[in-house]
Every structure is written in structure tokens, then in C-alpha cells.
Amino acid sequence: MxxxxxxxxxxxxxxxxxxxxxxxxxxxxxxxxxxxxxxxxxxxxxxxxxxxxxxxxxxxxxxxxxxxxxxxxxxxxxxxxxxxxxxxxxxxxxxxxxxxxxxxxxxxxxxxxxxxxxxxxxxxxxxxVKLRATVSEFGPVLISQILELNATQQGVIALTFRYCDTHHLPLLDLRDLKKVLQYVINEGKEEITKEYGAVSGATVNTIMRKIIELEQHGAEEFFGERSFEVEDFxxxxxxxxxxxxxxxxxxxxxxxxxxxxxxxxxxxxxxxxxxxxxxxxxxxxxxxxxxxxxxxxxxxxxxxxxxxxxxxxxxxxxxxxxxxxxxxxxxxxxxxxxxxxxxxxxRAFTAKDRKAxxxxxxxxxxxxxxxxxxxxxxxxxxxxxxxxLSEKGHPAPLVHTLLRAPxxxxxxxSDGEIEEEVRNSELVGKYNQSLDRESAKEILDQKILRAEEAAQREKEQQQSQPQPSRSQPSSSRPKKKESMAEQISKNTMVRQIGRTIFRELTRSFMGTLTGKK
Missing domain, CATH: 3.40.50.300 (P-loop containing nucleotide triphosphate hydrolases)
Incomplete structure (x- = not known):
């Protein structure tokens, strides 16, 4: 032979x-x-x-x-x-x-x-067809990896996501994430400290700069709604x-x-x-x-x-x-x-090429x-x-192959042919309508505004009332001012974002991969 x-x-x-x-x-x-x-x-x-x-x-x-x-x-x-x-x-x-x-x-x-x-x-x-995903769907582990955060910074992101989950604040895009981080070290600092402990302003500022860098890479086009459903692939x-x-x-x-x-x-x-x-x-x-x-x-x-x-x-x-x-x-x-x-x-043009x-x-x-x-x-x-691999999973022989033509x-x-394909798409109508529903940024803006208005009204009421004497019974004294968190919690009633189950599954999975819980 x-x-x-x-x-x-x-x-x-x-x-x-x-x-x-x-x-x-x-x-x-x-x-x-x-x-x-x-x-x-x-x-x-x-x-x-x-x-x-x-x-x-x-x-x-x-x-x-x-x-x-x-x-x-x-x-x-x-x-x-x-x-x-x-x-x-x-x-x-x-x-x-x-x-x-x-x-x-x-x-x-x-x-x-x-x-x-x-x-x-x-x-x-x-x-x-526009492919988008929300920040919530990414979860804290993946967001931290994308931003290349250290352990301390990852902890702040985890805290931020936890706070948003607890208070029903949908994180849809990067504007939402930045707004919550600002809230954590400014208006909500006292509330956050009571619930989770103190958060360093310097750490948050570093995270903010990394988010801005990601935005400069075009991420604002990707994060948002409507989220793409992979079943459509x-x-x-x-x-x-x-x-x-x-x-x-x-x-x-x-x-x-x-x-x-x-x-x-x-x-x-x-x-x-x-x-x-x-x-x-x-x-x-x-x-x-x-x-x-x-x-x-x-x-x-x-x-x-x-x-x-x-x-x-x-x-x-x-x-x-x-x-x-x-x-x-x-x-x-x-x-x-x-x-x-x-x-x-x-190609073997250099010593490095030959080694490769x-x-x-x-x-x-x-x-x-x-x-x-x-x-x-x-x-x-x-x-x-x-x-x-063969059908049984064994490596098949190495073959110098003449490949078939496409x-x-x-x-x-051409641009016209691409436009025609896009125009005939079954999915463009489903995904290319951008949604901008109420999310964390808008909800926090409203919270802060309501808290400021409530504080102003109480201040005006105190100024219009005579000050109680020292001998006045304590029951007639003005009631202690409610904390911002208490005022906010009474007025917070927003619906949870869609696909919460997926988000939790993703976080659990990604946490498992990195050995985190």
C-alpha cells in the first residue's frame, strides 16, 4: 500500500x-x-x-x-x-x-x-436590531469585573445593589448607577451608615471615574431597555x-x-x-x-x-x-x-514568531x-x-485540508442592501423603540425633593409656633423630626423592574464562579 x-x-x-x-x-x-x-x-x-x-x-x-x-x-x-x-x-x-x-x-x-x-x-x-441589557441584569459581580474594581470597591457596588433591591430602585442604565452612588455619600449618607456602615467618599469617587471611562467606550448605548431576549437568537x-x-x-x-x-x-x-x-x-x-x-x-x-x-x-x-x-x-x-x-x-518573520x-x-x-x-x-x-472530535469524542487525525469555498x-x-435587510427585520420593531421608564435616578430625585420640601415645611411651622417653656410638659413639645429614611420609606411605592428572577439567578451564578456569596 x-x-x-x-x-x-x-x-x-x-x-x-x-x-x-x-x-x-x-x-x-x-x-x-x-x-x-x-x-x-x-x-x-x-x-x-x-x-x-x-x-x-x-x-x-x-x-x-x-x-x-x-x-x-x-x-x-x-x-x-x-x-x-x-x-x-x-x-x-x-x-x-x-x-x-x-x-x-x-x-x-x-x-x-x-x-x-x-x-x-x-x-x-x-x-x-439594538441589543441592550440593564445594569440590574448584570449584577454586582459582573459590573465589578467590568470596571476592574478592587475588593473594597466591589463591596461598595454590592452594597449599592443591595440597597436598590431593598428599596425597589430599578438600575436600568449607568445614569441610575451613578445617581445611587452619589446618594450613598451625600443625601443618603446617614441612612446608609445606619443600615450598612460608613462608605468612603474617595472609594465612590474612584468608582464614578471608572463608570465615566466605560461610558466613553460607548456603554451608554448598551445599558438600558428594552433588554434583548436571547431566545430570539x-x-x-x-x-x-x-x-x-x-x-x-x-x-x-x-x-x-x-x-x-x-x-x-x-x-x-x-x-x-x-x-x-x-x-x-x-x-x-x-x-x-x-x-x-x-x-x-x-x-x-x-x-x-x-x-x-x-x-x-x-x-x-x-x-x-x-x-x-x-x-x-x-x-x-x-x-x-x-x-x-x-x-x-x-508567518515566521522574527525569533518571536518562530517560538510561537x-x-x-x-x-x-x-x-x-x-x-x-x-x-x-x-x-x-x-x-x-x-x-x-469524532462522534465518540476521540480526537480525529490532523489533516492538511483544502477548504471548500463559501x-x-x-x-x-452595499449600504442599500444592509438597509433592506434591516427594513425587513422581524425584530427591529420589537427592540429599537427605546424605553425610559421611571428608574433609580428619577425615584431618588423625587425622594430628595420630597425630603427637602418636608424639611422646609417643618422649619416654617417651627418658626410660626411659640417656643415651649422649660416647665412645659414634654407631651406638648414638638415631636422629634423624622429621619429622611422614615419620610422616604412612607412615600416609596414603585414596581420592581422586569426580569427580577433572571437577575437573581445571574448574580447567584456569577457569584458561584468567582467563589463569592
Missing amino acids: DQSQQFHQHIQQGYSTKGDYFVIGGGMLGGEAVPDTQVKIPLKTLNRHGLIAGATGTGKTKTLQVIAEQLSLKGVPCVLMDLKGDLSGLARPGASNDHIVWRSGAVGVPFEATGLPVEFMTISKERG VRVRDGKGVLSIIRLTDIQNRRKLFSTFMLSLLSEIYETFPEVGDQDKPRLCLFIDEAHLVFAHASRDLVQMIESIVKLIRSKGVGVFFCTQSPTDVPDSVLGQLGLKVQHSL ITKTAENYPISAFYDTKDILTAMGTGEALITA VSRMDIL
């Missing part, structure tokens, strides 16, 4: 599957495509997460596009975070050419130009999974906002979706492009939270895929959780057909080293 036949048998055994699957490409040996060596990805393994890595210009985004297309065609909805604006073409059929015909023939799959159902979404000022249209493309092109340099949103999304999906275990195909897949932006400046606690969620969210039928330039961009604790790995070519390539090669199974370290720098555009457009949509 020659090497080509051995390779053919190797691939057939390693990538055979009895369940549903999609073909990601065909095997290559000696730089040439080998017929009948399709690399098949079992759908039931895709809740074990994945990685798409490679240098700029090697085809990472097109690989992401291919995987998302095939999942959609299999009825699996996906969420794609698009920082460069490269993924809008998924909404329109692709165009064939000689190269695509050759590539499709070499892989052994027909090319059928197809547009997929797409929903454009945004957390900023881009066009699309799980939609199927005409048998195809809807691809929710979150357009993030205008926040590429706002890493804190991006990582905030990504972590909150994973947290809410985990808390909202039911336990389903291993199914024939995932319920939802998330693709995080430019994933290095999530980890580059993440605190240790934030990385631990991401790691914990990635471990646990698999049981919800959800797969998470990170797309980045090098596997070293992803912490080892997260990298070890990823079942599917698609490694495009890397050596480390990358060690992340992949040893192959009898390739020198992984050498082939990492020799692959062409649209080629990748792939290792996946069936949707390999270019971006």
Missing part, C-alpha cells in the same frame, strides 16, 4: 460518521488534494467549541463563513460577532468562477450559490438557521465594551437556556471574531469567568468558536476546552504524514490544518 492509499484510509477511518455532518474540505498530501478524502465535521460534536486561527490574509474569515453557512443549512442558528464588517455577504448568494469550480471539484462537493437568512444586530450606533427560517450578525465595526478600539458584551451574552445564554446534554446537533453556535480583543487586557478573574462559562455552557447545547491570529492569543485554560481546531498558515510557531505545533496531534512545524508556514490561502457572497453588502 503506497502513502496515498494509506493517507486515504487514515482519513476515512478518522472522519467517518454515522450521524449528520458537513464537509469542511478535502485532505491534502504533498501539497496536492487527494480525491475522496473529505474532512467531515459531526454536528453532535460542535457543542465542544472550536478555534479558527491563522495570520492575516490566510482565510480565517472565509473559514468562519463556511462553517456558519453549513450550520445554517443544517438548521442550526448562529451568532457572529463581526468587528471588521466582513460577514454581511452571508445574506446574498455567492458567484462562481473557475477557481471555485476547481476547488469544489477537488474537495468533492458541488457549488450551489446560496444566500442565508441573516439578522443584523448592534450594540452601538450601527444599523440593526434561536430562530429557523425556511429550514435554515438564522445567522445573527452583530456589527461591531465602530467599537474595534473599545475592548472593554466588547469583552463586557461578550461575557454578558454568554452568561445570559447559560442562565436562560435549559439543560439539554449531548444532542444530534447544537442548539446555537457563537463565533467570536478577533478573539484576542477579549483576552488581551482581561483581568485574571475575567479569564476565569470565561473559562468557567465555556466549560459549563456545553450542556446547554451551545458551541463557542474563537477566531484569532494565533492559538497563543487564547489562554491555555480555554484552549484546552476546544474540540475543533482549524489552523491556517502562520513551535508552541502552536505542540497544540496539535502528531501526524505520520506531516511535519506540523514546517507545514504551518507552508500552507497557501484557503488551506488549513484541521483536527476535530456558497454565499465573499464580499460585503
